[in-house]
Amino acid sequence: MEGVILQTVDLCKAFKGFTAVDKVNLSVRRGDIHALIGPNGAGKTTVFNLLTKFLPPTSGQILFKGEDITREAPAEVALRGVIRSFQISAVFPHLTVLENVRVALQRKLGLTYHFWRPDTALKALDERAMALLEEVGLADFARTVTIELAYGRKRALEIATTLAVDPELMLLDEPTQGMGGEDVARITELIRKVAANRTVLMVEHNMKVIASIADRITVLQRGAVLAEGSYAEVSNNPAVMEAYMGTAHA
Template sequence: MAADTILQTEGLTKDFRGFRAVDDIALTIQRGTVHALIGPNGAGKTTCFNLLTSFLSPSSGRITYKGLDITGMKPAAVARLGLVRSFQISAVFGQMSVQDNIRIALQRRRGHSYDFWRSQRTLDSLNEEAAALADSVGLSDFLATPASALSYGRKRALELATTLALDPEMLLLDEPMAGMGHEDVERTTELIRRIARSRTILMVEHNLSVVATLSNTITVLARGKVLAEGDYNTVSSDPRVVEAYIGSGHA
């Protein structure tokens, strides 16, 4: 595994009762880059994410992160190593404030998962770090706001803040722009760009203009296999990629 490689898969395969969702995938993610997984619906993108973060176990193949074989490791153990994912559906505590959502995530990183009974002094010790994380995702003015009162785009920003609270070295983003309007897409694109300055990012995203704007490398999946890989100009001009998208009803 090369020194500049942070994550690598070899022969990654997942079968579901005779259906092969992921078929012999070899991925190499370079440290400090934004790498996108794209492809038509059913291409195997989310299954691949679930395999990389151990929410699913592969039928065969190997996953290596920072030189360590993490194949079959428990999801929490993978997260503790610095490989953390966000989900397509926003997952925040709606009745709690932005600050409290972030403080809970900070407690998790320190090994005190969901300790609501901890003293106010202990919780207050996390305020400065929580405020800094809120500022990093553009939520400084919303610290006291219940998460349920945030716009959809700002809820996704809060989810990113709680993910960043775990201090991941590599971040996996599952459709971060899903359901967003134009203004929220622009705000979140800029947020991801800032985050990427100090972390490696692997993302699944259907918005191809976002993929073109953010990604250093793009891997195109179709029917569970790698169809093409390269920068945006390379993959967008590949006839196989054009056929895969047109054939699936995508632009």
């Protein structure tokens, strides 16, 4: 399919007779912010785990840029540029913000996770690290020890470390979870900004966030696709209203 960067074909995952993901056909267009939503237990996280190969599918296919990646290992998928935020953004609380981004950048110089190297050997990464921190609004916190950051800024740092590996497709799992209104607004705007030249697939419960930034939305219920379309289309779909509210007239 022209313009589609990620596609699943009848993707299924069963656990001892329980079908968590049931013939999901998903098409993510290049350059879109595509949201995956649904009630608790709908299968959203399982789909993410299948896409990033933390779980093997029971059946079906996963295609990235037209190539079948269904049986590839997580590291192989990541090298293709499919990056889930927590895969490379488990921030180190006792390193500075700048040091965290440098760790994520190390593979660019073939120095991946060589923590024993002297600090001077990594200075070449500082310019790019600072540019990334500027992009996510953390330049002023570069020398701050990460544990001292507010929660919302830690999430911004996770996005910076994700960007450090130049993802073609960013998978963001609940990026605004647990945040207050001000942090939600900041992270929402940050996602909009970093998605300008990238493709984003995100799981998110906050419908205000979805309404403001998602180009396309796929709704899951009981592991299957219930609806797909723009926010206006899915929010006015009676089946979606019933799934969320318990009644088609809510």
